[in-house]
Amino acid sequence: MNFKSTHTNIEIAIIGGGVAGLCTAIALKDIGIRVTVYERVNQLKGLGAGFGLAANAMQALAYLGLREGVEKIGHFLDSYNILDHQGRILLSPDTSLLSDRYQEDNFAIHRADLHRFLIDQLPKECIILGKEAIKISEKEEKTIIHFADGTSANVDAVIVADGVHSKIRRQIIPTASTRYSGYTCWRGVISNSTVKLKSSSETWGPAGRFGMTPLVNGRIYWYACINAPEKSPLYKTYKTADLLRVFKNYHAPIPKIIGETDDEQLLWNDIVDIAPLKKLAYNKILFIGDAGHATTPNMGQGACQAIEDAVVLQDELKKSKNIVQSFQQFEQRRLKRTRYITNTSWQIGKVAQWDSIFMIGFRNTIMRLLPDSIKQIQLRKLLNEDFMSTHK
Numbered sequence: 001m002n003f004k005s006t007h008t009n010i011e012i013a014i015i016g017g018g019v020a021g022l023c024t025a026i027a028l029k030d031i032g033i034r035v036t037v038y039e040r041v042n043q044l045k046g047l048g049a050g051f052g053l054a055a056n057a058m059q060a061l062a063y064l065g066l067r068e069g070v071e072k073i074g075h076f077l078d079s080y081n082i083l084d085h086q087g088r089i090l091l092s093p094d095t096s097l098l099s100d101r102y103q104e105d106n107f108a109i110h111r112a113d114l115h116r117f118l119i120d121q122l123p124k125e126c127i128i129l130g131k132e133a134i135k136i137s138e139k140e141e142k143t144i145i146h147f148a149d150g151t152s153a154n155v156d157a158v159i160v161a162d163g164v165h166s167k168i169r170r171q172i173i174p175t176a177s178t179r180y181s182g183y184t185c186w187r188g189v190i191s192n193s194t195v196k197l198k199s200s201s202e203t204w205g206p207a208g209r210f211g212m213t214p215l216v217n218g219r220i221y222w223y224a225c226i227n228a229p230e231k232s233p234l235y236k237t238y239k240t241a242d243l244l245r246v247f248k249n250y251h252a253p254i255p256k257i258i259g260e261t262d263d264e265q266l267l268w269n270d271i272v273d274i275a276p277l278k279k280l281a282y283n284k285i286l287f288i289g290d291a292g293h294a295t296t297p298n299m300g301q302g303a304c305q306a307i308e309d310a311v312v313l314q315d316e317l318k319k320s321k322n323i324v325q326s327f328q329q330f331e332q333r334r335l336k337r338t339r340y341i342t343n344t345s346w347q348i349g350k351v352a353q354w355d356s357i358f359m360i361g362f363r364n365t366i367m368r369l370l371p372d373s374i375k376q377i378q379l380r381k382l383l384n385e386d387f388m389s390t391h392k
């Protein structure tokens with residue numbers, strides 16, 4: 001079937017220009033669909049420090065022809081350890097398992113670098129900035145997006161990629177709401193650090209969790225999670241000096257990395273997800289990325305799943321010219337995998353954030369004693385499933 005000829009008259013709008021929206025725009029454009037991304041902000045900068053692109057995401061990027069470009073701006077990760085607060089190894093997940101399974105490596109990347117790269121793959125006229133979608137309606141064969149500035153867009157279908165706090169999800173699925181994880185998180189990136197970080201790690205200790213990863217050009221991305229009430233006015237005012245106080249007894253180079261971070265570089269968010277949805281496809285409206293399956297960051301899979309979404313949707317749209325059917329097939333292929341990640345990540349977060357000395361001692365002893373085969377169980381489950389498989 002000559003796919004391009006079947007879809008040339010179709011116009012799809014994407015709400016949100018994050019990783020999910022941009023990758024999906026690239027995927028749809030590549031198969032000849034006219035696509036427009038409507039983004040709320042006036043400038044797309046890719047806020048949010050860095051993140052890991054695991055081998056499954058690199059494979060999805062390869063399907064889109066983007067792997068080599070991303071590898072050039074990503075930092076190759078050859079290892080990852082979970083440590084206790086004194087720096088002793090608790091778990092050394094075998095990331096080579098993931099690489100072998102997908103025949104790809106694991107990378108860390110600065111979010112702004114990835115955004116710039118993805119934007120460069122799209123014609124300028126594909127992205128319209130300063131357009132906040134507030135509502136979607138359907139009239140006859142058309143789907144209509146209503147924007148905050150009073151304008152609207154009539155298209156054949158809409159892909160909703162407006163993130164975990166999705167306004168459109170609130171309209172279409174009012175019962176779905178965000179869940180607060182019980183921990184709050186600061187993120188930062190430092191350039192020209194005196195610390196020459198070689199590998200990526202996450203430290204679990206009584207004061208909270210601290211993760212650090214090298215990026216290209218000598219930069220370091222880090223995050224710190226501590227247990228806290230939701231939307232705490234106290235933590236809202238926290239600066240690096242406060243975090244330094246919290247993590248002062250943690251192993252090197254954690255205090256140094258916090259100390260070298262400018263306060264203006266600090267990003268603060270409560271960690272939330274959404275309880276797994278029962279549906280992602282609503283006639284000609286489809287939820288993808290965090291808007292459809294936001295997860296806590298404990299498996300480093302949120303953006304990776306958004307990239308997989310783009311590839312699976314492209315695959316389904318290639319097979320059928322019936323958009324409703326393609327959206328339903330997409331839902332079938334994505335619900336189980338994303339539900340597994342959301343639920344597992346939620347559980348990992350609970351254990352990683354234990355702050356009772358007794359429970360920490362128990363957890364750390366078990367983690368040291370357990371055989372590797374058991375410790376890697378979550379990783380294996382993620383691996384056992386090929387995201388491109390159509391058998392669910």
Ligand SMILES: Cc1cc2nc3c(=O)[nH]c(=O)nc-3n(C[C@H](O)[C@H](O)[C@H](O)COP(=O)(O)OP(=O)(O)OC[C@H]3O[C@@H](n4cnc5c(N)ncnc54)[C@H](O)[C@@H]3O)c2cc1C
Pocket residue numbers: 015016017018019020021038039040041048050051052053131132133134161162163164166167168185187223269288289290291295297299300301302303304305306
């Ligand atoms: C601390 C932390 C660490 C993480 N680490 C990792 C990691 O290591 N690996 C990984 O894979 N993932 C990680 N993630 C998850 C990852 O950041 C998200 O899963 C990913 O960014 C989701 O992309 P998205 O495009 O769905 O949503 P977003 O990135 O939230 O993008 C949504 C876009 O929609 C726009 N928008 C919002 N509302 C509207 C509207 N009404 N109209 C128009 N536009 C709108 C927003 O401005 C934004 O540009 C982490 C997340 C956190 C919080």
